[in-house]
Amino acid sequence: KxxxxxxxxxxxxxxxxxxxxxxxxxxxxxxxxxxxxxxxxxxxxxxxxxxxxxxxxxxxxxxxxxxxxxxxxxxxxxxxxxxxxxxxxxxxxxxxxxxxxxxxxxxxxxxxxxxxxxxxxxxxxxxxxxxxxxxxxxxxxxxxxxxxxxxxxxxxxxxxxxxxxxxxxxxxTRAMTAFNSKSGGFFLTTVGRVQTPTLSIVVEREELIRKFVSKDYWEVKAEFIAAAGVYEGRWFDPKFKKDVAAPDARENRLWSEAAAQSIVAACRDKKASVKEEAKPATQLAPQLFDLTSLQREANARFGFSAKNTLGLAQALYERHKVLTYPRTDAKALPEDYLDTVKQTMENLAENSSEYRPFAKQILQGDPKDPKAKAGYGWIKPNKRIFDNSKISDHFAI
Incomplete structure (x- = not known):
């Protein structure tokens, strides 16, 4: 055997x-x-x-x-x-x-x-x-x-x-401990290939925070009355360009109260013309989640810590079997995962009231697409999603 x-x-x-x-x-x-x-x-x-x-x-x-x-x-x-x-x-x-x-x-x-x-x-x-x-x-x-x-x-x-x-x-570890203990006592100082540079990044960031000096700035906002109602407008400098030497500068920040007051005085009770432009735009769908991007999203959306997100993801993977292995740095799926994705979408279309319309839309796809496989809809080979070359030990969540 x-x-x-x-x-x-x-x-x-x-x-x-x-x-x-x-x-x-x-x-x-x-x-x-x-x-x-x-x-x-x-x-x-x-x-x-x-x-x-x-x-x-x-x-x-x-x-x-x-x-x-x-x-x-x-x-x-x-x-x-x-x-x-x-x-x-x-x-x-x-x-x-x-x-x-x-x-x-x-x-x-x-x-x-x-x-x-x-x-x-x-x-x-x-x-x-x-x-x-x-x-x-x-x-x-x-x-x-x-x-x-x-x-x-x-x-x-x-x-x-x-x-x-x-x-x-x-x-x-032994060299740094010996160095820090040369005057007497024993001061354990651990060193590691991953640990030490990571701590260095944290220390550098902490030093920047401690050296930060706060500086006053002003913003100018105004209320505009139009036929459709009242709305708030904000002054900005249309000629503003980012400058590495002035990382705190923004297009709507003024560093002098006198400059802000002069703009207020020039605009108060004056008539203004407003023009609204809207045009359609397209953008690529975001990539699939790896652990870091999942932690970032969960923090921005729900305020979860990185540790809390990992704990939740691990439980969803191990206990509830509804998530793939979460400790991954890959943002792609294996190229043979089309059937698994299709099955997942079918489950969502049948069992999830929240995701049903979206799952059905994905499965339906574009009826005019000649490359679409019957029943698979938008689920088709796509190197942004299904790519073996972008996978190491584990694939996207």
Missing amino acids: ALIIAEKPSVANDIAKALGGFTKYEDYFESDDFVISSAVGHLLEIAAPEEFDVKRGKWSFANLPVVPPYFDLRPIAKTESRLKVLQKLIKRKDINQLINACDAGREGELIFRLIAQHAKAPQAIKRLWLQSMTPAAIRDGFASLRSDADMQPLADAARCRSEADWMVGING
């Missing part, structure tokens, strides 16, 4: 449903040909071997840099039980092949490789590469499994990233 290891329990469940014929046990699914189980993200972390690790009391420049000759693997405490389940399955005598079904990307490759390394797995390895979780895409993926040799460059890149991060983190 082949043991399929997915990155998350929900993916293992999707694979079992797509392939069919499985019996569910507590921690895995089993059929005549396959056993399916999953990790829960990273189960192992790299660490320096015990004999090469410098203890906290000896964090000094004399003991830097820390460059161990090899790396040990250490189980992550909170997920150790899941690691034991996978080890037990790998060691089963009837398991003669491993299939890596972790997410299609560098981290998914690393999660699987570390598990196989830790368990000293002797079996041959195949790679299931999925960018779409539709049943048809899962079955197609199993029909064209990739070889272990094909995936070796990605595995090397993943391991390199992981070990380089560890080296930057441990050496940077």
Whole structure:
């Protein structure tokens, strides 16, 4: 039998449903040909071997840099039980092949490789590469499994990233801690490849806020009485141009009260002519949501924090099964997702009073469009929406 290891329990469940014929046990699914189980993200972390690790009391420049000759693997405490389940399955005598079904990307490759390394797995390895979780895409993926040799460059890149991060983190943290503790005491100063530049951006922004000096400005507004009623008008400078040297300048701001008063005096009780122009304009529909754009929209529209939006999206994905995986930086869908989008629109047209008219309009499409597929309407191949080249581990929400 082949043991399929997915990155998350929900993916293992999707694979079992797509392939069919499985019996569910507590921690895995089993059929005549396959056993399916999953990790829960990273189960192992790299660490320096015990004999090469410098203890906290000896964090000094004399003991830097820390460059161990090899790396040990250490189980992550909170997920150790899941690691034991996978080890037990790998060691089963009837398991003669491993299939890596972790997410299609560098981290998914690393999660699987570390598990196989830790368990000293002797079996041959195949790679299931999925960018779409539709049943048809899962079955197609199993029909064209990739070889272990094909995936070796990605595995090397993943391991390199992981070990380089560890080296930057441990050496940077110990160097900065030693520097800040040179006058006595122990002042832990953590450093990380992602953490440190992110903190730098926050600090720079905070410094700009603290250095900000408020400045008075004036705006001129007036009430105009017309046949259709009263409306408010606002003065602006038609010759205004943006200037990098004056970021606070706006077309309707005046920096002198005297200038504002002179405009008021020139306009008070004077007659004015008004001309209204309107012309139709078209614009592209916005792109689909990735996590950042969803958080930005939820903050602007509902005042939700980024953390709150992520929590809601995660619950909609995991508990209610109405959202795709939310931790994504992609704004496109897989090219084989047209049928899934059509099915979603049909569900909305049938079950949602709020979205019914819009879903029906999308499904109806333009009757004069020769490229429109019957029943699909506006749902058709479009690189702004369906584009495999713009997808890495996950696709748009």
